[in-house]
Amino acid sequence: MVQVAVFGYGTVGSGVVEVLETNQEEIGRRAGDGIRVKYVLDIRDFQGDPIQERIVHDVDVILADPEIKVICETMGGIEPAYTFTKKALMSGKSVCTSNKELVAAHGAELMRIAGEHQCSYLFEASVGGGIPIIRTMNDALTAEKIDRIEGILNGTTNYILTKMERDGAAFDIILKEAQELGYAERNPAADVEGHDACRKIAILSSILYGHNVDYKQIYTEGITKIMPRDFAYAKALDCKIKLIGLSVITKEGEFAMVSPRLVPSYSPIASVNDVFNGIQIHSNMLDTSLYYGRGAGKLPTASAVVGDVVECVKKLGTSIPAAWDETEKKLTEIGAFRQRYLVRMKGKPEALMQKMEDAFGKVQAVQIPEAADEFAVLTEEMSEREYQDAAEEFTEIISMIRS
Amino acid sequence: MVQVAVFGYGTVGSGVVEVLETNQEEIGRRAGDGIRVKYVLDIRDFQGDPIQERIVHDVDVILADPEIKVICETMGGIEPAYTFTKKALMSGKSVCTSNKELVAAHGAELMRIAGEHQCSYLFEASVGGGIPIIRTMNDALTAEKIDRIEGILNGTTNYILTKMERDGAAFDIILKEAQELGYAERNPAADVEGHDACRKIAILSSILYGHNVDYKQIYTEGITKIMPRDFAYAKALDCKIKLIGLSVITKEGEFAMVSPRLVPSYSPIASVNDVFNGIQIHSNMLDTSLYYGRGAGKLPTASAVVGDVVECVKKLGTSIPAAWDETEKKLTEIGAFRQRYLVRMKGKPEALMQKMEDAFGKVQAVQIPEAADEFAVLTEEMSEREYQDAAEEFTEIISMIRS
Structure with missing residues (x-):
């Protein structure tokens, strides 16, 4: 039996407990060992809830327990999740999270720390909920x-x-x-x-x-x-x-x-x-x-967290390789990105089409019956910068949607 | 560098060589080691094709080469793929295949043999081509x-x-x-x-x-x-x-x-x-x-085979657990399966609806303007057996589609 802890008994955290209990048999078979929630960390007490006796208010109780091999971090937000996750990984406990803010902000560092301590930092639930992307x-x-x-x-x-x-x-x-x-x-x-x-x-x-x-x-x-x-x-x-x-x-x-x-x-x-x-x-x-x-919701998100727990349990004592490193990847300025633009304009096409083609190049006019006082054009591919420059000449623009 | 062999230089087999060459760098990074096609088994010669010098006609040359760790079986059909795959697995070489006939017919046995020889039998490409199902x-x-x-x-x-x-x-x-x-x-x-x-x-x-x-x-x-x-x-x-x-x-x-x-x-x-x-x-x-x-096509299918090769290379010397065992799973007779049925009938609804409701229970009539000489009904949920029994009473049935 592998003992795990859940950090945060909110929507996703309580979902993790529910998934582990409802699909206990299937999960145990796939993980090669049963998985049991020994602690749930929360500042609240949940009197009357069957979880009550497993509630712990002090994270150090969990971190100091060598029986705990995997932690589900379902607190959300940067702090204290960041500090708790770092401490857990440093004590060799794998962490599975649904916390996209934390993964986006500090994922690379946390994966490196996991790699240094023969454990893993996994985050399937942080994007697309239950979709295994x-x-x-x-x-x-x-x-x-x-x-x-x-x-x-x-x-x-x-x-x-x-x-x-x-x-x-x-x-x-x-x-x-x-x-x-x-x-x-x-x-x-x-x-x-x-x-x-x-x-x-x-x-x-x-x-x-x-x-x-x-x-x-x-x-x-x-x-x-x-x-x-x-x-x-x-x-x-x-x-x-x-x-x-x-x-x-x-x-x-x-x-x-x-x-x-x-x-x-x-x-x-x-x-x-x-x-x-x-x-x-x-x-x-x-x-x-x-x-x-x-992509969201209690059980789909929790299911993705538990899927990660299963993977950690199958690979206890080893580290699943980091999906990316701490080197900063600089992207190209969005101004250079080429796409098409649907531009809605106040007025009549007759009055504006020539000026628009001068500014945007060849465009396709689009009219809808419900709007006689406006029209739209779809441009050919042009860069964001070219579009923004051209658009400055028109006070008639109502809105723009990229394509 | 890990040496692999491809069995069969047809559509998928040549695709495997192309994928490995085109995406060499990415594949090497993800596998943790470069992957090189040392042999291609085929009865043909491919004169003038750059593959020519790697073509081998005798499977035993490949099976006897201890450098070969993984084989891509892209021959299709049961024999000789079955015999070749068994021999390869027995000599500890993993096999990745796109051959759905063979997987459906002997997959469980081949996975067991792989498990006994510290290698793997993988078949992502056999269902849904490049979809990682x-x-x-x-x-x-x-x-x-x-x-x-x-x-x-x-x-x-x-x-x-x-x-x-x-x-x-x-x-x-x-x-x-x-x-x-x-x-x-x-x-x-x-x-x-x-x-x-x-x-x-x-x-x-x-x-x-x-x-x-x-x-x-x-x-x-x-x-x-x-x-x-x-x-x-x-x-x-x-x-x-x-x-x-x-x-x-x-x-x-x-x-x-x-x-x-x-x-x-x-x-x-x-x-x-x-x-x-x-x-x-x-x-x-x-x-x-x-x-x-x-779900098909040269490169998507080949990509799935190569994805399996990458997994084998990452886990060389170990066996990826069998997805199912040799115990036969007996399914329930399809006669007991409950679903709805869209039944097309010759004739007019007026003449037939009463008799149909007597036979099929409550039904929803569907008519289409292009067909005055016929109509259709959608039944409620009933079992295949109930449907077949009821349908016997009607010579007017043109066709039936399940829902």
Whole structure:
């Protein structure tokens, strides 16, 4: 029997306990040994909960217990998770986490420390919840050279965009609905401003390069400015609007960004709807592959943490190699990235098309019946910098979505 | 440098050489050592091809060379692949294969032999081409209890069904087109009769149970009887028609079958089109997840073989545990499986609905404008046996598709 501890008895932490208990038999068979939760670290007491007798308030009790081989860190946030994780790894205990903030901020250091102490730092649950995307990149696509990752990495924003499209309702209204249903936080900024997706694409980019991609260098734009009419233009172009975490290697450079994007309806990622996540990978031999599932939620996330625990138990006493090192990977300035732009304009096409073609080059005009006072154009591929320069000449621009 | 050999320089075998050469650097980094093809076994000579000097006609030359650690078996078919694989494993050489016939027929025995000789028998490429579905089931979803696998496992038939739906053309015409494009074999029976999908769902079912599921016990029906009008009925129900390899655990038993099925358009597997494959898994914690990509073709399949080679190289001298053992897993008779049925009937609903409801219970009538001389009904859930018994009373039945 392998003894483990859970740090934080919140949504994911209590899910870990539930997964380990519900699927005890299967997990034991696959790990080659039974797994038992000996301690749960939390500042609260949980009186009346069967977990109560295993609750510990002092992390040192757990760290000092040589029986504990693996820790599930499901606290979230940087501190005290960072300090606790470092101490655990230094005492040779593997740590499996769902904490994307911590992985994005200090993952490389923590993996190095694990390597120095014959244990592992694993974080499958930090991106895509229960979708095994980290394992796929590290262990499965080993014969591939990946050049493009496009991820719908945040369930809250995907739910909002899906509902806005279906109901034709405004962002604020759908956000409120999502909050009432528990799909969005009371303070929704981390989701709707794209910060959560930014941490996740930083993690996937770090794996892609084997070096640390600092999330702070990733251009990030959320969905708060998306309007119901945008979906009508997208539809006219047979596209969907998705919040995409993009990481891509082109001949102009190596880029990462988070922003709403038009994706063609026929593309597999376009059919990732509601709270689901999907990660589409393009690589030189396999071409396009896609990994789809629940990207958040108690049990899917907990399942990914437990999957990591199983791997640690199978490899006790050894260290699973770091997915990336501490060298900083500098990406190319986003200004050089070439893409297309759907630009909504106040006014009539007749009055503006000539000036627009002078500024943006050849463009395709798009009109929707519900809006007589405006139109849109889809540009050819041009760099962000070229686009921004050209856009400065137009006070008529309502909004822009990349494609 | 690790020396490997390739058995069979056909489509996949030459792809393996190409993948290893093109992505040499990435593969070497991930394997922790360079990988070099020392021999290629083939009865042909390939004069003028750079491979020529590495071609060997006698398998014993390769088996006797202690430098060779891993073999890629890309010959296909049972013999001589079976004999060669056994000999290779017995001499402690790991074998990575794309040969689904052999894995379905003798996989358990070959994995046992590998385990007895400190080497591995891996077969990621045998199901879903480049989609890492075997690895996902074995290594990623280890905290899950899977109760349903639905796979679009054959690219040829998925291409044909997608084209039939889009063009409204007959099966024969699209098959001929697919043959001209190289998407279907001259002798298409293995694909269009469902035998290929049957081998693959047998492999996935064997992993699911950890015991050997004999493919011969799996009820298998191909797509040769699908007619253009079927897609119109499916559309009226907001469904697609897909050839599905199904493996499912219900309260009535454990079932596997291959047949055309109606899948709801909103379901992620419905958007797996053209030659792509997709495998949708339902499990008790993660709920639904889907894995999508190219299920066949030279490079995607070869990439999966090479991914297995990388794993073998990382674990040289050890044996990767068998995914299932030789115990035979007996599935429940398909007659007990409960599902819905879309039944096309000659005649008018008015004349037949009462008799149909007497036989099938409550049904939903479906009519399409293009067919005045017929209609269809969708039954409620009933067992295969109940359906077959009830259907015997009707000479008017044109066709039936399960849902």
